[in-house]
Amino acid sequence: MFDNTLPLLTQGYAWLPDLSRRKGPGLVRTRLLGKPAIALRGPAAVEFFYDENHVRRRSALPEPVLSTLFGKGAVHTLDGAEHRQRKALFVTVLKEAAAVAALARHVAEEWERSSRQWPGHGRITLFDEVSVLLTRAVCAWAGAPIDHRSGEAEQITRDLIAMVDGFATAGPRHWQARRARQRQEKRLAQLIEEVRATSDHSAQNPSAVRAVALHRDADGELLDARTAAVEVLNILRPTVAVTWYAVFGAHALHRRPELRKPLAMNGDDYARAFAHEVRRFYPFAPFVAGLAPHDVEWRGEPIPEGTLVLLDLYGQNHDPGLWEAPYSFDPERFTDREPGRDELVPQGGGEASRGHRCPGEDVTLAVLSTVLPRLAQLEYDVPEQDLRIPLKRMPTKPRSGFVADFPPEDS
Ligand code: HEM
Numbered sequence: 001m002f003d004n005t006l007p008l009l010t011q012g013y014a015w016l017p018d019l020s021r022r023k024g025p026g027l028v029r030t031r032l033l034g035k036p037a038i039a040l041r042g043p044a045a046v047e048f049f050y051d052e053n054h055v056r057r058r059s060a061l062p063e064p065v066l067s068t069l070f071g072k073g074a075v076h077t078l079d080g081a082e083h084r085q086r087k088a089l090f091v092t093v094l095k096e097a098a099a100v101a102a103l104a105r106h107v108a109e110e111w112e113r114s115s116r117q118w119p120g121h122g123r124i125t126l127f128d129e130v131s132v133l134l135t136r137a138v139c140a141w142a143g144a145p146i147d148h149r150s151g152e153a154e155q156i157t158r159d160l161i162a163m164v165d166g167f168a169t170a171g172p173r174h175w176q177a178r179r180a181r182q183r184q185e186k187r188l189a190q191l192i193e194e195v196r197a198t199s200d201h202s203a204q205n206p207s208a209v210r211a212v213a214l215h216r217d218a219d220g221e222l223l224d225a226r227t228a229a230v231e232v233l234n235i236l237r238p239t240v241a242v243t244w245y246a247v248f249g250a251h252a253l254h255r256r257p258e259l260r261k262p263l264a265m266n267g268d269d270y271a272r273a274f275a276h277e278v279r280r281f282y283p284f285a286p287f288v289a290g291l292a293p294h295d296v297e298w299r300g301e302p303i304p305e306g307t308l309v310l311l312d313l314y315g316q317n318h319d320p321g322l323w324e325a326p327y328s329f330d331p332e333r334f335t336d337r338e339p340g341r342d343e344l345v346p347q348g349g350g351e352a353s354r355g356h357r358c359p360g361e362d363v364t365l366a367v368l369s370t371v372l373p374r375l376a377q378l379e380y381d382v383p384e385q386d387l388r389i390p391l392k393r394m395p396t397k398p399r400s401g402f403v404a405d406f407p408p409e410d411s
């Protein structure tokens with residue numbers, strides 16, 4: 001069978017849905033990264049995928065993805081007791097309501113500081129503005145100080161964005177991502193050593209960086225400084241990656257201007273529903289992957305040991321069997337109900353505390369609920385620009401990064 005790694009790289013988000021369409025209903029079998037691979041979707045498939053008897057993560061992620069996006073030794077690559085112990089660190093730091101609210105306050109403060117400059121300023125590129133302000137906010141919240149005089153915020157932002165932007169491509173974007181990770185791991189490993197060498201003045205409420213620095217793994221040992229830096233980056237980078245969704249939110253408001261008023265005025269519940277729909281509708285994480293640890297079976301279909309099992313997140317979020325009119329953007333889907341646990345899966349499925357589901361969904365929703373209503377309250381023009389979102393690029397975004405124009409007052 002033909003190896004599909006190249007089609008994946010060149011077709012991006014359309015690859016798995018196209019393959020499923022061509023092969024008809026049932027299990028999609030293919031080859032990826034030199035291994036036999038199968039793809040699943042749907043709530044029952046989510047249950048199957050997040051059971052460690054069926055799918056394990058060790059050795060599943062290719063080196064180019066680890067050296068850019070997630071980092072070697074990251075929580076993403078662990079199984080069993082090692083995973084549960086490391087995951088507890090992220091759940092403590094990221095899912096406690098007070099901590100999420102504190103991060104949202106930092107984001108609100110940075111949004112005000114930046115957006116105050118925009119009226120009368122002319123053109124801004126939303127992607128660039130939001131990425132820097134989220135970097136400032138998450139670094140302050142996490143206890144990773146930035147030297148604001150030296151342009152360090154912009155350098156850190158560039159690196160965090162590059163790690164996400166370069167994980168699924170060959171060529172210069174990929175090498176930039178590798179260099180960005182090297183640089184940031186080195187810097188943050190030093191910070192971890194410094195934090196370990198200073199006494200804790202806030203034992204009750206340690207910052208995220210201190211929590212990682214003092215975390216003990218299943219073997220009772222501290223993380224080596226480099227692995228600790230990897231896990232600090234697994235908090236900083238994805239928070240800044242919410243920029244992609246913020247810009248998609250701006251795109252949705254541009255296409256559906258009648259949603260601007262409810263988003264600006266209707267309060268938190270509507271903002272949360274809007275954020276859910278942004279996460280469902282727009283393409284970000286294509287799928288997640290693991291390996292069958294022994295021969296297993298899905299609905300009577302054999303999956304031999306060593307098969308790469310893919311859970312098609314993007315496909316599930318657009319499955320016409322699960323969503324009415326999946327290609328129409330409609331926050332009303334979520335205004336009178338929260339999505340089911342294994343139904344809306346832009347950040348994985350199952351239980352975050354037990355499996356590999358993203359522990360950052362509360363943070364993602366809080367950041368979007370802070371930023372998007374504030375954006376909807378601003379007045380700006382959207383000049384002629386390339387707003388196409390190429391499905392062949394991974395990750396993708398409106399090509400222009402979303403340029404908004406705040407015309408000078410006397411014009
Ligand atoms: C895992 C997507 C934001 C931290 C994941 C996974 C996906 C994902 C698809 C893998 C789930 C799996 O392997 O089954 C996203 C997207 C985000 C986002 C699209 C939007 C920007 C965040 C945020 C944080 C975060 C804000 C933290 C502040 C993590 C961590 C894991 C993870 C630590 C690894 C969990 C594990 O392996 O147990 N995310 N995420 N993510 N995410 Fe997110």
Ligand code: MYR
Nearest residue numbers: 164237238241285286287288289
């Ligand atoms: C983050 O920075 O962690 C948030 C953005 C995550 C995008 C997630 C992409 C998942 C990719 C899995 C690739 C597997 C390749 C075999």
